[in-house]
Amino acid sequence: PSPLPRAFSRCLPVLSGLASPALKQKTVIKKASASPGQPAQKAKVAEPQTRGSHETEDAPRYKVILIGDEEYDEEHVIERMVDVVDDVDKKASIEIFHSAQQGGKGLVGVYPLEQSEHYVEQFLRSEPMIFTELEKE
Numbered sequence: 001p002s003p004l005p006r007a008f009s010r011c012l013p014v015l016s017g018l019a020s021p022a023l024k025q026k027t028v029i030k031k032a033s034a035s036p037g038q039p040a041q042k043a044k045v046a047e048p049q050t051r052g053s054h055e056t057e058d059a060p061r062y063k064v065i066l067i068g069d070e071e072y073d074e075e076h077v078i079e080r081m082v083d084v085v086d087d088v089d090k091k092a093s094i095e096i097f098h099s100a101q102q103g104g105k106g107l108v109g110v111y112p113l114e115q116s117e118h119y120v121e122q123f124l125r126s127e128p129m130i131f132t133e134l135e136k137e
Contacts, residue, residue, distance in 0.1 A: 062116040064108040067131040068100035
């Protein structure tokens with residue numbers, strides 16, 4: 001007499017097979033270690049693959065040119081140039097100013113378009129205004 005109802009007694013052989021899972025055997029893999037006194041071997045690393053070389057074009061550069069004007073106050077122009085242009089110090093701004101006064105134009109620097117436009121705009125906003133222009137390099 002089974003403690004299970006008669007309807008389940010026909011399923012009992014099938015259920016008993018499910019109840020006890022088959023045991024799986026564990027596989028252990030040991031790595032070979034270096035013997036004492038000998039250095040361990042390093043794994044070989046694959047060479048990096050380079051992607052196709054792409055030729056890139058440099059962004060067009062523009063000259064920022066200070067236009068000479070007899071009305072300029074030297075100290076104001078020099079001070080503004082040092083404030084506005086990142087890579088111009090006081091000594092360079094004095095040289096640029098004198099070059100513009102003697103020859104009509106003085107090269108402030110050569111920069112990418114957006115930066116050049118920014119510098120020209122900043123000079124125009126100065127009070128009194130400082131005249132500059134852009135020329136493609």
